[in-house]
Amino acid sequence: MTDHDKQRDDRTGRSAAAARMAHQHTWVDQQIRIAMEKGQFDDLPGAGKPIKDLGASHDPDWWLKKLVERERIAVLPPSLQLRKDDAELDDRLDELFAEAEVRREVEDFNARVMRARYSPQDGQPPLVTMPRDVDETVAAWQRRREERRAARAAAAAAAASEPSEQAGRPGRRRWWRRSRH
Numbered sequence: 001m002t003d004h005d006k007q008r009d010d011r012t013g014r015s016a017a018a019a020r021m022a023h024q025h026t027w028v029d030q031q032i033r034i035a036m037e038k039g040q041f042d043d044l045p046g047a048g049k050p051i052k053d054l055g056a057s058h059d060p061d062w063w064l065k066k067l068v069e070r071e072r073i074a075v076l077p078p079s080l081q082l083r084k085d086d087a088e089l090d091d092r093l094d095e096l097f098a099e100a101e102v103r104r105e106v107e108d109f110n111a112r113v114m115r116a117r118y119s120p121q122d123g124q125p126p127l128v129t130m131p132r133d134v135d136e137t138v139a140a141w142q143r144r145r146e147e148r149r150a151a152r153a154a155a156a157a158a159a160a161s162e163p164s165e166q167a168g169r170p171g172r173r174r175w176w177r178r179s180r181h
Contacts, residue, residue, distance in 0.1 A: 078116045079127040085109060086129045093141050094148075106137045 035041060059065070068075070076084065089109060096102050110131040117127060 077124045078119075079121065079125045079129070082113055082116055082127065082129040085112075086132075089132070089137075090140070090144070093137070094144060096141075099138060099142075102138050102141050103134055106132055106134045110134070 067073070086109070089106075093102050093105060096105065113127075113129055113131045116129075121127060
């Protein structure tokens with residue numbers, strides 16, 4: 001306690017801190033009244049609507065369920081998550097640039113599959129996902145990469161070989177092609 005809190009009120013004989021605590025509710029009411037007069041409670045979201053899930057039974061995990069709903073978090077059993085990861089693995093690998101990164105990603109996927117294979121799966125869907133052959137997966141990644149490069153090159157060649165509609169008329173020159181005068 002500070003010296004200020006130890007001071008006694010001569011009229012009541014109580015400490016100043018006790019007096020403040022006794023009158024705290026009036027201070028709070030006053031702050032609410034001032035805020036209402038300023039209009040700080042006007043147009044709040046949900047105004048005039050019933051409070052959602054007010055009459056529902058108490059659920060100790062209500063906050064976790066609201067978080068999952070709000071953030072759209074999907075929590076799947078390991079066997080289903082691995083199946084989903086397997087289906088999305090090629091797309092994820094196509095975003096990588098180096099073969100070492102692709103190998104590391106496939107080896108990580110295989111390690112998760114093996115860990116799930118040797119862990120108990122009571123009451124869960126069966127694990128049907130198999131580990132991937134690293135060399136075959138890397139080779140497939142390289143083929144897809146070369147196909148994308150060839151498609152981009154063909155598109156660029158086709159765009160370059162087409163006669164421009166604006167070739168006959170003078171047009172705007174690009175800033176990097178402008179000559180300095």
